[in-house]
Amino acid sequence: MRISVFGMGYVGCVSAACFADMHHNVIGVDVNLQKLDLIKKGQSPIIEPGLDELLAKVIKSGQLTISDSAEYAIKNSDVSMVCVGTPSLPNGSLDTHFLLRVMEQIGATLRVIDHYHVVTIRSTLLPGVAKELIVPILEQTSGKVAGEEFGVCVNPEFLRESSAIDDFRNPPFTLIGQFDQRSGDQLAKAYDLIDRPIYRTEPDAASMVKYASNAYHALKVAFANEIGAISNKLNIDSQRVMEVFCEDRSLNISKAYLRPGFAFGGSCLPKDVRALNYAAKHRDIQTPLLNSIIPSNEDHIQRAINTVLMRGKRHVVMLGLSFKPGTDDLRESPLVRIAETLIGKGYKLKIYDEEVILSNLFGKNKEYIERSLPHISELLTSDYEGALKDAETIIIGKKLKNMDEICGMFEEEQFVLDLEYMADWAPAESTKIV
Numbered sequence: 546m547r548i549s550v551f552g553m554g555y556v557g558c559v560s561a562a563c564f565a566d567m568h569h570n571v572i573g574v575d576v577n578l579q580k581l582d583l584i585k586k587g588q589s590p591i592i593e594p595g596l597d598e599l600l601a602k603v604i605k606s607g608q609l610t611i612s613d614s615a616e617y618a619i620k621n622s623d624v625s626m627v628c629v630g631t632p633s634l635p636n637g638s639l640d641t642h643f644l645l646r647v648m649e650q651i652g653a654t655l656r657v658i659d660h661y662h663v664v665t666i667r668s669t670l671l672p673g674v675a676k677e678l679i680v681p682i683l684e685q686t687s688g689k690v691a692g693e694e695f696g697v698c699v700n701p702e703f704l705r706e707s708s709a710i711d712d713f714r715n716p717p718f719t720l721i722g723q724f725d726q727r728s729g730d731q732l733a734k735a736y737d738l739i740d741r742p743i744y745r746t747e748p749d750a751a752s753m754v755k756y757a758s759n760a761y762h763a764l765k766v767a768f769a770n771e772i773g774a775i776s777n778k779l780n781i782d783s784q785r786v787m788e789v790f791c792e793d794r795s796l797n798i799s800k801a802y803l804r805p806g807f808a809f810g811g812s813c814l815p816k817d818v819r820a821l822n823y824a825a826k827h828r829d830i831q832t833p834l835l836n837s838i839i840p841s842n843e844d845h846i847q848r849a850i851n852t853v854l855m856r857g858k859r860h861v862v863m864l865g866l867s868f869k870p871g872t873d874d875l876r877e878s879p880l881v882r883i884a885e886t887l888i889g890k891g892y893k894l895k896i897y898d899e900e901v902i903l904s905n906l907f908g909k910n911k912e913y914i915e916r917s918l919p920h921i922s923e924l925l926t927s928d929y930e931g932a933l934k935d936a937e938t939i940i941i942g943k944k945l946k947n948m949d950e951i952c953g954m955f956e957e958e959q960f961v962l963d964l965e966y967m968a969d970w971a972p973a974e975s976t977k978i979v
């Protein structure tokens with residue numbers, strides 16, 4: 546393929562060299578002439594293991610050429626990969642001015658070319674930027690229509706400095722956020738020689754995956770360091786703790802708990818997080834990350850409550866009460882919290898949960914529910930059909946055995962709050978947590 550790479554920095558240099566090494570014809574573009582002079586001589590402008598050798602090879606073979614002209618690059622390529630910087634502004638917001646400047650230059654040349662070209666953004670950009678800023682600039686400057694006369698994709702880069710070449714050749718996956726099928730198809734050809742899965746999403750989802758990944762990496766570092774700090778203070782070998790922790794591949798290092806849904810609850814997570822925070826505080830160790838877990842969960846519960854309150858539809862049926870499917874444990878169930886709040890505000894509530902049978906509850910579980918919802922026996926019903934008929938609002942709180950049958954009974958005008966993202970159909974009024 547004919548590929549142009551805009552911005553020969555850490556990402557652009559590695560991408561240009563690796564694409565050229567995969568026998569694509571690559572043109573590297575930058576506004577910094579010093580960088581271009583170095584690359585022309587086959588020297589890397591950045592420190593990156595293996596990059597000097599790779600650049601020397603692809604410059605010598607002619608697979609990579611260099612230019613300071615956006616016009617020349619666009620005229621002679623089918624895909625452009627934009628890798629300019631998107632740094633932070635002092636207030637933390639994203640500085641898009643490099644990105645927008647390049648788009649003006651690219652758009653001006655799109656106006657005069659006859660071939661189909663896909664503009665690909667590899668720079669990290671927030672959801673919304675591609676759709677709201679980049680596409681309009683490209684359309685204005687080119688006088689053409691995106692998705693018809695040229696293509697646009699968001700294609701985040703996941704390489705890490707210091708292992709960038711290896712990361713480029715062995716990425717976890719290639720992620721193509723495509724505005725339309727043809728754009729995505731053309732871009733996918735550039736990755737033909739990389740034997741990794743290609744995931745295609747809409748552009749904003751691709752941007753979000755990149756931010757979710759970096760936020761998660763940062764979160765992992767902070768988490769390990771807070772657990773390490775508490776362990777050290779307690780004279781426990783923190784390295785050993787996290788080594789063993791990481792050996793659990795079913796719950797700890799896994800997909801478990803990483804699906805957006807409703808808040809956590811139950812008899813273990815809330816109390817154990819509280820106890821760990823207390824132990825840290827008691828020893829004067831600051832653990833802002835661990836301290837933020839319970840407030841974050843509380844905010845999530847409140848979001849659900851607010852979503853119901855905002856509608857003002859006061860006849861509510863809640864499907865599910867225990868803290869997760871397969872148990873009748875009600876202790877610290879976030880669904881009990883929703884029920885408490887709605888009743889406190891005078892809402893008419895009916896609850897259906899096939900796993901919660903009052904006469905079978907014992908001990909702490911029974912005490913908890915009688916304290917939290919004193920009139921629980923009047924709220925629980927086994928007649929879900931009757932309850933649903935009168936409902937204005939339905940809250941799906943957990944997966945029930947006869948979920949499909951129940952979802953089939955919802956009426957168009959009923960407001961359904963699907964806390965666990967379970968209903969695969971959507972009545973007009975249904976919503977996730979907003």
Ligand SMILES: NC(=O)c1ccc[n+]([C@@H]2O[C@H](COP(=O)([O-])OP(=O)(O)OC[C@H]3O[C@@H](n4cnc5c(N)ncnc54)[C@H](O)[C@@H]3O)[C@@H](O)[C@H]2O)c1
Pocket residue numbers: 551552553554555556557574575576577580628629630631632643646647667668669670702703704705706
């Ligand atoms: N550095 C990383 O490890 C890494 C990893 C993944 C993603 N990213 C993202 O990739 C993007 C680029 O990061 P980087 O570290 O390579 O940036 P960088 O600052 O090293 O390089 C950006 C390059 O763009 C050039 N440039 C600016 N305006 C230009 C224009 N109009 N035309 C052509 N070139 C122009 C600059 O001269 C510079 O050489 C950022 O959005 C970053 O968040 C970076």
